[in-house]
Amino acid sequence: MKLLIVTQKVDRNDPILGFFHRWIEELANNFEKVTVICLGKGEFNLPRVKVLSLGKGEGVSKLTYLFRFYKYIWGERNNYDAVFVHMNQEYVLLGWKVWFILGKKIYLWRNHAKGNLLTDLAVLLSNKVFCTSPSSYTARFKKTKIMPVGIDTNFFKPDPNIIREKNSVLLLGRISPVKKVIEFIDWVKSGSYRATIAGPILAEDKEYGALILKSLTPNIKYIGPVTQEEARKLYQTHEIYANFTSAGSMDKTIFEAVACGAKLIVHNPDLKNGFDVLDHSLTALMDKLEACLEE
Secondary structure, eight states: OEEEEEEEEEOTTOTTTTTHHHHHHHHHHHSSEEEEEEEEEOSOOOTTEEEEEOOTTTTOOHHHHHHHHHHHHHHTGGGOSEEEEESOHHHHHHHHHHHHHHTOEEEEEOOOSOOOHHHHHHHHHSSEEEESOTTSGGGGSTTEEEOOOOBOTTTSOOOTTOOOEEEEEEEESOOOGGGTHHHHHHHHHTTTOEEEEEOOOOGGGHHHHHHHHHTOOTTEEEEEOOOHHHHHHHHHHEEEEEEOOOTTSOOHHHHHHHHTTOEEEEOOGGGTTOOOGGGGBHHHHHHHHHHHHTO
């Protein structure tokens, strides 16, 4: 099977989406041909994959994004049999008519606690939908498949040569109200931990980010966004990984931290029964994705 992937960004160093570079690598190993359309691109090394950017970061208009999107999905029509839309339901809503005419199946990956009528429509237009959390908005639909989180356990693993700092705790993820960073800071202040907060402050969360920076104390430091390599080092050097995000998202950082040997403090009821990291490995995800896409 030849696969078209539509995603936000292809950049191995991106602090939020850098993990998807490994997903693309593995998909290229499991499918005859992989083509990627992304909103923007950074550094990548995907010799077997054709990467097409809509132009974010190039100074072009949103109208150019749209023109390129339709140009690519039509121009590459002979190079894919199915479409895998990662995270952004908008691409399903924009492309479904073309894909319907071409006879291409649509598969949507969306894992978020909230949704709306546009989400419902995107699900309706998709052949299957994937999510990792049973509390995700899309988990309610019959066509939805619950998937492994997709952690590269060959990359995220303990390092016996690294000594963890005692009473150290890490929170890693974008600095956003949904991640409950303020609640984490209040919790740290009530104990005797030394805490590290890592992750980007997006433009829409600028005010919340400013509040976080004002709330820091000498034993709580914010180090900004980190790459996958830097994240791995943080997991390996901190004793505890904390995640205060509510049910619905199933943050992959939780599984990355456990794979690196960190202890957990998690406020997510979806994980109350525990889990096996190997069940959420990248290999497990690829096996299940391949099976679902070829049904």
